[in-house]
Amino acid sequence: MLGGRGKRGGNGGGSGGGGKPRNTFALPGLLLIVALAVWAASGFYLVDQSERGVVLRFGKYQETVTPGLQWNPPLIDDVRMVNVTRVRSVSQTQSMLTQDENIVSVEISAQYQVSDPRGYVLNVRDPELSLENALDSALRHVVGGTDMIDILTSGREILGSSVNSRLQSYLDSYGTGIVLQTLNVESTSPPDAVQDAFDDVIRAREDRQRTINQAMAYANAVIPAAQGQAQRIVEQGQGYRESVVAEARGQANRFNALLTQYQDAPAIMRERLYLDTLSDVYSETPKVMVDVSEQSPLMVLPMDRLKRSGTDSKSSDGEAEVDPQLLERLRSTQSSSSSNSSNSSSSVRREGR
Helix, strand or coil: CHHHHHHHHHHHHHHHHCCCCCCCCHHHHHHHHHHHHHHHHCCEEEECCCEEEEEEECCEEEEEECCEEEECCCCCEEEEEEECCCCEEEEEEEEEECCCCCEEEEEEEEEEEECCHHHHHHCCCCHHHHHHHHHHHHHHHHHHCCCHHHHHCCCHHHHHHHHHHHHHHHHHHHCCCEEEEEEEEEEEECCHHHHHHHHHHHHHHHHHHHHHHHHHHHHHHHHHHHHHHHHHHHHHHHHHHHHHHHHHHHHHHHHHHHHHHHHHCHHHHHHHHHHHHHHHHHHCCCCEEECCCCCCCCEEECHHHHHHHCCCCCCCCCCCCCCHHHHHHHHHHHHHHHHHHHHHHHHHHHHHC
C-alpha cells in the first residue's frame, strides 16, 4: 500500500515534471513595453504658428523648434513655449528730477515683442521685471538731462524718442531678446502746487507761436505781391529808358541829317526850320489872333477848321499839321504890316517935329 501510494505519487510527480514550465517574465515585460509606449507617446507635442519652442536638455540649451508637430524625449528635455507674435505692453508713472532741478511727473508706456526666444528664456530670470527696471532707468536718465519746460511743452516727442533708443540699447546689452515696437509718453505734468503757473507759461508760448504763424502768413502774402510790383516797376523803367534812348537817338540822327542839309543851304534850312516850328506851335493852338496893323481889324485864324480842311492834316504820330503855304502868306502879311507900321510911326514923328 505504501509502495502503491509511492508509485502513484511518483507517477504524479513524473507527470507534473513532464509539463511546460510557466514564464515568470511575461507580465513584467508587457508592462515595460506599455510604459515605453506611453513614455514615447507623451514626447509628442504641437508648436503653434505664433510660438517657438526652446528645448532644454538636462537644463542646457539644445535647440529652438519651429511650428509643427515635434517630439522630444520626456523627462529628459524640457520645452518652453514662447509667443513671438503677441505684442505685450508695460506702463509706469514716475516723478523725476529734471535738469533745472524741478520735479515732473511722467506717464509712459511701451509695447514690445519677443525677437529671440532663447535669450528671452535663458538670459533673464524675469523678462518683464527686467524691462520695467530698464524703462525706469532710461526714463530717469533722459528726464534728468532735460529742462522741465521742454518736457511739458514741445520736448515730449524728443523725450519719447530718446527714451526709446536708450531703452532698446539696455535690452540689447542684457540679451533679453525683446524688441520695442512703440514707446509713448502719455502725459507730463508739474506738481499740483505750480500747475497754474506752468499753464500760464504754456498759454503764453502758444500765443507766441500763433502770432509768429500769423506774421509768417502775412509775410508770405505780402512779399510776393511786393516782389511782383517791384518787378513791374523795373520793367516799366526799362521800357521807359529804352523809349527815351530811342527817341534821343532818333532826334540826334534827325539833327545830324539837318546839319548836313544846313551846311549845304543855310538860308533854305533856316526858312524850313522856321516854318516847321510854326507848324508845331500852331498845331497845338485851336485859334490864332494876328494884329496886322493898327488900322485893320483883328484877324482871327480858326486853326481847328484849317487843320480839318487841309489835305495833309494827319502826321506820322496822328497829330494835325498847318499848311506851309498858309504860314508863308501869314509871314508875308506880318512883314508888310510891320513895315507899314514903322512908316506910319516915322511920319508921326516927323509931324511932331
